[in-house]
Amino acid sequence: MALSRLTRSLGRLLMLQSSWTYERMQGVGIAFATLPLLEPLRDDPARHREAVSRSTELFNAHPYLAGIAAGAIARAEIEGVAGPTIQRLKTALAGPLGSLGDQLFWIGVVPGVMAAMLMAVGLGAGWPAAAVGLVLYLAVRIYVTAWGLGLGYRTGLGVAAALKASRLDDQVRRVGLGAGLMVGLAVPIVGRWLANGATPGLAALALGGAGGVWAALVRSRIPGARLLTLVAMAIIILWHWSTP
Amino acid sequence: MSIIVARIDDRLVHGQVVIGWGRPLELNRIVLVDAEVAGSDFERDLYRMAVPAGIDVEFLRPVEAPGRLAALADGPDRVLVLTGSVAGMTWLARASNQIRSVNLGGIHAGPGRREYLRYVYLSPEELADLRALAATGVSVTAQDLPTTAPVSLESLAP
Numbered sequence: 446m447a448l449s450r451l452t453r454s455l456g457r458l459l460m461l462q463s464s465w466t467y468e469r470m471q472g473v474g475i476a477f478a479t480l481p482l483l484e485p486l487r488d489d490p491a492r493h494r495e496a497v498s499r500s501t502e503l504f505n506a507h508p509y510l511a512g513i514a515a516g517a518i519a520r521a522e523i524e525g526v527a528g529p530t531i532q533r534l535k536t537a538l539a540g541p542l543g544s545l546g547d548q549l550f551w552i553g554v555v556p557g558v559m560a561a562m563l564m565a566v567g568l569g570a571g572w573p574a575a576a577v578g579l580v581l582y583l584a585v586r587i588y589v590t591a592w593g594l595g596l597g598y599r600t601g602l603g604v605a606a607a608l609k610a611s612r613l614d615d616q617v618r619r620v621g622l623g624a625g626l627m628v629g630l631a632v633p634i635v636g637r638w639l640a641n642g643a644t645p646g647l648a649a650l651a652l653g654g655a656g657g658v659w660a661a662l663v664r665s666r667i668p669g670a671r672l673l674t675l676v677a678m679a680i681i682i683l684w685h686w687s688t689p
Numbered sequence: 690m691s692i693i694v695a696r697i698d699d700r701l702v703h704g705q706v707v708i709g710w711g712r713p714l715e716l717n718r719i720v721l722v723d724a725e726v727a728g729s730d731f732e733r734d735l736y737r738m739a740v741p742a743g744i745d746v747e748f749l750r751p752v753e754a755p756g757r758l759a760a761l762a763d764g765p766d767r768v769l770v771l772t773g774s775v776a777g778m779t780w781l782a783r784a785s786n787q788i789r790s791v792n793l794g795g796i797h798a799g800p801g802r803r804e805y806l807r808y809v810y811l812s813p814e815e816l817a818d819l820r821a822l823a824a825t826g827v828s829v830t831a832q833d834l835p836t837t838a839p840v841s842l843e844s845l846a847p
Contacts, residue, residue, distance in 0.1 A: 467807040467808070468797070468798045469797075469798070470797075503699075503797045503798065505700065505703075533725065533729070533732060534731070534732075536699070536700065536701065536773075537701070537726070537729075537731070537732040537735040537736060538735060539700055539703060540700060540701060540702045540703035540704070540706075540735070540736060540739040541702075541735045541736065541738035541739040543703050543704040543739070544702075544703065544704050544707055544708070544738070544739040544740070544741065545738060545739070547704050547708065548741070602731065603731075604731075605730075605731040605732075605734040605735045606731070606734070608734075608735070608738065609734060609738075613738075614738055
């Protein structure tokens with residue numbers, strides 16, 4: 446039963462941004478995603494109404510990590526935590542989930558997968574590499590959202606301690622370093638491929654992707670990522686020059 | 690003067706603050722003045738997670754803040770001071786002589802509030818508080834990110 450509710454909530458979380466407004470940001474989307482999880486409160490209509498109403502209030506975080514908040518809020522409501530405490534939990538989750546999500550995806554997973562796709566294209570894998578990269582990215586995105594929803598729903602008000610114990614911030618750093626490495630490897634390979642004359646469509650894709658990963662790299666605050674990128678570029682360039 | 694920005698944002702520590710303002714202004718310390726956060730373990734733990742390497746964050750009760758800001762003003766850190774409410778910042782600006790300008794960064798819809806910008810909603814009491822603060826010589830502007838144009842309180846609510 447709980448699994449069915451979590452699955453429905455996950456499906457709704459995938460559409461979270463569709464109800465974004467300046468007034469409540471993701472508030473309505475979070476409420477929509479939380480509704481299945483709040484079903485155990487339906488026996489007490491007044492409490493259910495109050496919980497649903499509270500879940501529509503202003504909220505904004507990275508959409509892929511927002512499930513952590515949806516799950517934690519629902520668990521706290523079911524456990525009868527005081528309303529003001531739940532509101533403060535929601536506010537306190539927004540910043541970290543936004544910041545960690547931005548670092549994990551926009552300057553980690555996205556540039557890393559893009560670099561891998563471009564590298565595969567540059568090494569001759571062609572268009573199937575782009576499809577594989579897209580599927581890989583979506584798999585990571587759905588897995589992370591499902592993991593977060595489960596974590597929040599299991600822990601409720603204890604979600605801060607659970608997040609600390611999960612070492613998510615360490616994972617974010619590692620993914621950022623991995624992305625830096627992938628970008629460093631990809632840039633010379635793609636550059637060589639472009640210089641050798643690629644088909645116009647793939648060249649445009651590669652140029653767009655290279656621009657995106659460089660923009661993400663410039664934003665990176667992950668210590669060592671930029672240095673790792675430059676070292677990886679240097680290794681590939683030296684390897685290429687030393688190969689007859 | 691090392692108090693670079695004094696910001697009112699009801700989302701407290703989040704991406705706009707740590708990345709949007711933190712990186713271009715090279716901030717290395719965020720001082721969050723909020724009695725409830727200062728007294729809550731889980732909230733402090735969560736806000737610490739939002740702050741990337743290179744920026745320290747400290748949590749103060751309002752009564753502790755004026756003395757700490759005076760000490761930071763003479764130090765090497767580039768500091769962003771943050772409160773979640775207009776009342777919190779106007780109190781702090783009066784209690785501390787370190788705040789010369791106030792940034793309205795995110796005050797969202799709520800009961801009795803009216804929209805002035807997409808990210809600034811104010812009640813009549815909050816607007817009167819801000820006007821009174823501006824009358825003491827503190828500059829009050831709305832600006833969500835350093836890349837957007839600041840909007841003065843006078844043009845926001847003539």
